[in-house]
Amino acid sequence: MQNTYKYGFHKPENYVFKSKKGLDVGVVEDMSDRKKDPAWMRLFRLKALDQFFRKPLPIWGGNLTTINFDDIYYYINPTDKRASRWEDLPVEIRDTYDRIGIPEAEKKFLSGVSAQYESEVVYKSIHETLSKKGVIFLDMDSGLREYPEIVKQYFGMVIPPGDNKFAALNSAVWSGGSFVYVPKGVRVDLPLQAYFRINAANMGQFERTLIIAEEGSFVHYVEGCTAPIYTTDSLHSAVVEIIVKKGARVRYTTIQNWSTNVYNLVTKRARVEEEGIMEWVDGNLGSKLTMKYPSVYLVGRKAHGEILSIAYAGAGQHQDAGGKVVHVAAETTSQIISKSISRGGGRTSYRGLVQIIRGATNSKSKVVCDALLLDEASRSDTYPTMKIDEQDVTIEHEATVSKIGDEQLFYLLSRGIGKAQAESMIVNGFIEPIVKELPLEYAVELNRLIQLQMEGSVG
């Protein structure tokens, strides 16, 4: 969202440690030392680094050829201590988050916040009731340190480093991110939330999140991030792994609004056991190029997965997003709803996979993709894949690309509403089925952003 980037400021750099530019074995070993990684994690990182160097860049999706991997800082640690109260945070960092408006948000909605500034989580506050219930909500580094047995069991299980080049990169240089563990039968009613920010020029963000929901539990995790504008490109390559056990439910909501020089290449995947439910709500508004396909692997009977995706591409942006569902077990169901908007030369691409493995009898899947092209310069693509290896299934896919309907526009204009406002109303109505699933403050901000884009200065 280029011309309305009101968060495009950055703080003068004041870091305790910053790695040298570029990536090699030395940088990873040094990082592992500073983090005091256990031996198995150090080995994990080094093996992943090797895989990263060996894998080629993907030739599908967006244009990745302009990323210069040697011109990035892979590790920055902003402060050495972690604050447990808002007031204990260093002034600069507090100031950054004040401008984004966290304190109000926290008072109203949240039960705990881990705020990420560069590569480290510097602030966390966990509501007392959560800890009493046995819920763990920490930054990933602390999670590894305090609960090594749990982390070791699940880390890399859903997304092994060899999965793709950027998962390998993340596995080698990951820092920060969240670790969430919800014990059996526990419902976390208020959403858990985290923010991210890229500050130093050429900073890569490699946070790693691991969420484990034990049997019958429920948690809603919310992630929203913003970054300042720089002339050189930034890289955000995150990995999110989620394990949903029998009868549990996890909802993971993201609103991404990176400034338009950021490459946002993320691997997100959930493994869902019997009767479990996974819901991805994915909003992609910013960045120069996003390649992100939240996935659900339905490995237990009657498991259910949903992916709700909104993408907005303005001038110079390419949102290559969608979702993947793999039905492994019988009687599993899935739904993918994708809504995308292209404007001012932006390009949105839906890329998705629905795969039915033999044995996944009586499974159902439905995919609906709608795309709006708002002007002549914009582009929209849809690239779905369906691989069906089982007869007893029902698979549907439909996609539509169009512009704002003339009749709808005429109806509003004839009631005295200006053209720009009418268009923004229609666009907001277009995305409404997904927006209503967002936490309130996101829904409000999203609607406002759309309005500004439609009514504001020409992009």
Place this chain on the structure above:
Amino acid sequence: MIQEIHGNYASFEYTLHEHARLTVVLIVAQKADMDITVRVCLSGQGSSANVIGLVAGRGDHRITMHTEQIHEAQDTTSNLLVKAALYDQVQFSYDGVIRVEKLAQKTDAYQKNENLLLSPHAHARSDPALEILANDVRCTHGSTTGKPNEDQLWYLTSRGIPRRAATQLLIEGFFERAIMTISDTIHQEQIRKSLWQIL
């Protein structure tokens, strides 16, 4: 224009000029591996193309079908329907693209792939794609894959029709919906005859 595909490989390319109209029916019903490409290029204003692909796959064969609907001019229309009935261990793979170039405003393009799985070992893959660079258009595509509807089967068998014959009726109905759209009844009969050789 009705094309019955013989041999293992076939490729058809059509370019439509101003106000041209084209209807193509492809019947793919041989007991052999097949690789078929259909490319329709609407380069003249006001042209319109209708492509129907009817596939009956048997045995242990691989059938690949690739289609392209390329819209280069204004006010063009294309409508593509690929229906496949898949038996035995056949492997059917469909991929198709609707591409609407920047200048092709007021295009209407439709693409639909429907796969009927008639055996537990049949395999279907469907990759319909859209690449749209013009904004004043209506483009939709869809894909469904499944087996014969149990409710419909029950309705027929409860009236004394053996299950096998009932399934045959449903398959006939499946293709009939596409065949019905062809205006010429003689052509319709031709098509039915070719199809039923294999079904």
